Amino acid sequence: MLKSSKRLIGKSILAGLVASALGVSPVLAQNYPNKTITLIAPYGVxxxxxxxxxxxxxxxxxxxxxxxIVQNVAGASGTIGSQKVRTSPPDGYTLLISRGGSQAITPALDSNTPYKWNDFTMISLLDFNPVVCVVKPDSPYKTIKELIDGIKANPGKLNYATAGPGTTQHLAVEVMLRDVGLPSSAAMMIPYKGGGQASAALLGGEVNFLCNNLTTMVGQIKGGAMRALVTSTSNRLKEFPDVPTAKESGIPSLEQVMGWSGLYGPPGLPAEVVNKWQAVLKEVAKDPAWLRGNDTVGAIPAIRSPQETEKFAREQFELYSKLGAELNLKK
Incomplete structure (x- = not known):
């Protein structure tokens, strides 16, 4: 009996040492969560x-x-907040609101990104965000064709806001310019710390146009503070039936650019934590308040399994790697 007890104690100590070496508490599975969980949003408010x-x-x-709770850790095209989560203890208390820009585009285009696209534990996708190109209502450009003609007539003079190089806002314009045979230098990019600041820059008259995720701008478009010229969706938006699609506007490649959010954790996140969040997200997907929030900003609900999320993230990385090579955007 004594020898058996010693063996059990020894196994418990060994399990504890292994868990400690991995940065995971041996009682995590039974107790998670037992304190506040922080979601890092890697872009601005x-x-x-x-x-x-x-x-x-x-x-x-x-x-x-x-x-x-949500903590905004903005900067460097979303990589500062993303890296903060990647290097956090894999205990489930610091998670990442992943974005297509920070988790797919930047790793695909910039070899200096401090992480790879799959250097995280992928829990789920959350939502998709169509891209819409907009101008102020007093802009001389009433259609996307008029804007493109203006860029052609004034190479390098018109500018646009982004949340930084290699983000959705940047790549959308690059794709649009390529489709109409214009170089990147035809329009000047002005980087800001996040999509919200990019929208504010347009409203403040600091830039001529903006191609941003609809979620950030739906209120301003509905309220008449912005004029939408084109959407990246394959069909016209239900909320904005007068806004033509990219294909209708002669810039079909813009359909490839779509914003998205997901829920990621640090590498090595225990399966128990992932499973807990998967169970929670199944309920979230049916919650009227969550669905209503997405409807309000034009986001498309997209909760998925970890396996489906990883497959989608891989496809996004490969897509932007290919686009980056074609557009000569890789660093």
Whole structure:
């Protein structure tokens, strides 16, 4: 009996040492969560990651049994916040609101990105965000064709806002310019810290146009503060039936550019944590408040399994790697 007890104690100590070496508490599975969970939004307040994080947190708070808060850690095209999560302990208390820009585009285009597209534990997708190109209502450009003609007539003079190089806002314009036979230098990119600041720059008259995710701008478009010229969806938007699609506008490649948010964790996140969030997200997907939040900003619900999320993330990375090579955008 004594020898058996010693063996059991030895196994427990060994398990604890292994768990400690991995940075995971040996009682994590039974107790998770037992304190506040922080969702890192890697772009500024008012942007798409901020919206997705807060829309999720508002519902998850009720379902997971602990407070869920959003912390904005903006900068460097979303890589600062993303890296903060990647290097956090894999205990489930620091998670990432992943974005197509920070998790697919930047790793695909910039070899200096401090992480790879798959250097995270992928929990789920959250939502898709169509891209819409807009101008101010007093802009002389009433259609996307008129804007493109203006760029052609004034090479290098018209400017546009982005959340930084290699983001959705940047790549959307690059794709549009390529489709009409113009170089990157035809329009000047002005980088900001997030999609919200990029939208504010347009409203403030700092830039001539903006191609941004609809979630960030739906209120301004509905309110008449912005004029939408084109959408990246294959069909016209239900909320904006007068806005032509990319294909209708002669820039079909713009359909390839679509914003998205997901929920990622640090590498090595225990399966118990992933499973807990998957169970919560199944309830989130049916929650009227979460669905209503997406409807309000034109986001498309997209909760998926970890396997489906990884497959989608891989396809996105490969897509932007190919586009980056074609557009000569790789660093």
């Amino acid at each position: 008012g942007g798409d990651s901020d919206f997705s994080g807060r829309n999720l947190a508002a519902v998850a708070n009720k379902l997971i049994g602990q407070p869920v």
